[in-house]
Amino acid sequence: MTITWSNSRVGVDWQELAAVYRAAPLGDKNATDLEIVFSNSRFCCFASDGNRIVGAGRVLADGRDCAYLCDIAVLPSHQGLGLGKEIVAKLVAQSQSHAKIILYSVPGREPFYAKLGFLRMKTAMAIFRDRESALERGYLFEP
Template sequence: MTHDITIRLDCDGVDWTKAAEIFERAPLGTREPNQLARTFANSDLVCFAWDDETLVGLGRALSDGEKQSVVYDLCILPEYQGQKIGSIMMEVILETLTTPNVVLWAVPGKEPFYARFGFNPMRTAMALFENPDSSAEKGYIDI
């Protein structure tokens, strides 16, 4: 199925309850809509994919604007996955970021997707999670 997808770099018109549903269905976990709205509002870069008036994908990044950026939360509705929407969104995000170094958070198993953009696994990254047991269970960390 071909869709006429529009990519936008602003939060205008986002229904955060529907955005939280995309996280659940993608699946990237549960997000509380108001908190999700705040995380995107506080991000340096936001990226949304729209099929007409329907939100179908979203992602965001934090950046110091000089050396380092981090990409978070790239997720697409399952019925829109496999149609290059995630690739287009990643290209837009990477073209918009102005830093030479970009790190990203990936769902375990999605590493081959990001490798296509030149991302490599890191050996020295570490994380301090609110719930390390749950993060380990999901494959994000070894404990």
């Protein structure tokens, strides 16, 4: 296995990336939406094994104060090999000029991110379009 890394959105097969997110599993993100959100992100990271995307992540950022890592995904066949850790490390490195770097995690994956230096926040709050699903899946809880 030879992993190649890219920060460029040029030439990304968005259908293939959608399949990575479904398999990871990070939900059913359609290719058109992924192209939009990655295009609107300040930083991106793609890991490929040969010509196949096996991992990705992105950062929304304002250029100075806040950077937000999101959508970190690795195919199950490539999990446990350090790719997720490397994607996060590359995105954190690109975000170093920001005063704070925030990460949004799938419930249950917090220990993985804690090993990479992230700490829990007491004050983070959210509004989800599908509130009930977010509550059921553990993304939200009511006070």
